[in-house]
Amino acid sequence: xxxxxxxxxxxxxxxxRSYRFYKDGLGLPTTRKPEDxxxxxxxxxxxxxxxxxxxxAEDVGPGWDEPRSRFTGITxxxxxxxxxxxxxxxxxxxxxxxxxxxxxxxxxxxxxSGYFTDPDxxxxxxxxxxxxxxxxxxxxxx
Amino acid sequence: xxxxxxxxxxxxxxxxRSYRFYKDGLGLPTTRKPEDxxxxxxxxxxxxxxxxxxxxAEDVGPGWDEPRSRFTGITxxxxxxxxxxxxxxxxxxxxxxxxxxxxxxxxxxxxxSGYFTDPDxxxxxxxxxxxxxxxxxxxxxx
Numbered sequence: 001x002x003x004x005x006x007x008x009x010x011x012x013x014x015x016x017r018s019y020r021f022y023k024d025g026l027g028l029p030t031t032r033k034p035e036d037x038x039x040x041x042x043x044x045x046x047x048x049x050x051x052x053x054x055x056x057a058e059d060v061g062p063g064w065d066e067p068r069s070r071f072t073g074i075t076x077x078x079x080x081x082x083x084x085x086x087x088x089x090x091x092x093x094x095x096x097x098x099x100x101x102x103x104x105x106x107x108x109x110x111x112x113s114g115y116f117t118d119p120d121x122x123x124x125x126x127x128x129x130x131x132x133x134x135x136x137x138x139x140x141x142x
Numbered sequence: 143x144x145x146x147x148x149x150x151x152x153x154x155x156x157x158x159r160s161y162r163f164y165k166d167g168l169g170l171p172t173t174r175k176p177e178d179x180x181x182x183x184x185x186x187x188x189x190x191x192x193x194x195x196x197x198x199a200e201d202v203g204p205g206w207d208e209p210r211s212r213f214t215g216i217t218x219x220x221x222x223x224x225x226x227x228x229x230x231x232x233x234x235x236x237x238x239x240x241x242x243x244x245x246x247x248x249x250x251x252x253x254x255s256g257y258f259t260d261p262d263x264x265x266x267x268x269x270x271x272x273x274x275x276x277x278x279x280x281x282x283x284x
Contacts, residue, residue: 001168001169001170001220001231001234002186002279003169003170003171003183003184003185003186004185004186004187004220004221004279004280005150005185005187005188005190005218005219005220006219006220006221006273006280007218007219007221007267007269007281008147008150008188008216008217008218008219009217009218009219010215010216011213011215011216011217026143027143027145028143028145029145030283031284040283041145041283042145042283042284043145043147043187044144044145044146044187044280045146045147045185045186045187045188045278045280046147046187046188046280047280047281047283053215056215056217057213059217059267060213060217060243060244060257060265061243061244061257064212064213065213066211066212066213067211068211068213068214068215069210069211069214070206070208071153071202071206071207071208071210072210073152073153073195073198073210073214073262073264074150074151074152074153074214075149075150075151075153075198075201075202076147076149076150076151077147077148077149077150077151078143078146078147078148079146079148079149089143092143101202101203102202102203115202115203120215122216123202125149125201127148127149131148136187136278137144137146138146138148138186138187138188138189139148139149139189141182141183141189142173142184
């Protein structure tokens with residue numbers, strides 16, 4: 001197995017709403033349209049997909065379409081190169097309608113970060129510190 | 143906001159168990175050890191992190207440490223270059239102790255895929271078809 005996560009798919013309640021949030025609010029690039037039934041965003045390394053929640057559950061199999069708990073156990077992080085970009089990206093997300101569930105603050109690991117939730121309550125941490133960046137923008141993890 | 147997901151963190155019940163699954167079972171590269179309290183895997187583009195569930199909830203803030211539903215609403219996909227690699231990776235995961243929740247089968251979108259769950263029940267789809275690969279192994283999404 002090559003070390004690779006190809007896609008992260010978020011099951012969403014309203015594809016149009018989530019498309020607007022990620023495309024217009026956060027500025028993620030895509031040529032796709034909600035009318036296609038699924039939306040892909042080309043990000044560096046991993047593709048972010050939005051797909052209706054019930055259909056995603058159906059794709060896994062019978063019995064998976066159940067209400068989701070507030071905490072999924074999974075967080076996604078967007079790391080920034082400069083400390084003040086944490087505040088900038090959180091402000092961008094808030095302007096796009098995100099709920100800022102944890103204001104930016106110094107972290108115990110020497111960084112600076114905060115969390116927001118997207119329209120479906122999926123958690124994103126915007127973080128600075130601790131990691132260097134590879135040339136492609138990915139984190140340099142030893 | 144640069145188009146980038148830097149990290150996917152999975153909240154896990156047993157860090158040692160999950161470390162063994164991803165490192166020894168699936169073969170993902172890391173120099174980290176569970177004793178450090180967090181494990182990072184360097185994959186192409188996005189870093190996969192394992193962190194104790196309660197600590198991840200605590201990092202988000204008070205009130206987030208609640209039982210998780212079986213379906214998180216999020217799936218991770220590992221796409222392969224050749225059709226038969228779907229079967230190979232699913233067999234690798236099964237040998238590592240994964241639960242094959244959906245055997246590999248032809249998909250409605252013209253591909254071939256199956257799902258397994260990791261030791262905490264997080265869903266991974268192993269998929270072939272529909273996408274070309276970029277040079278770095280990421281998907282070419284237009």
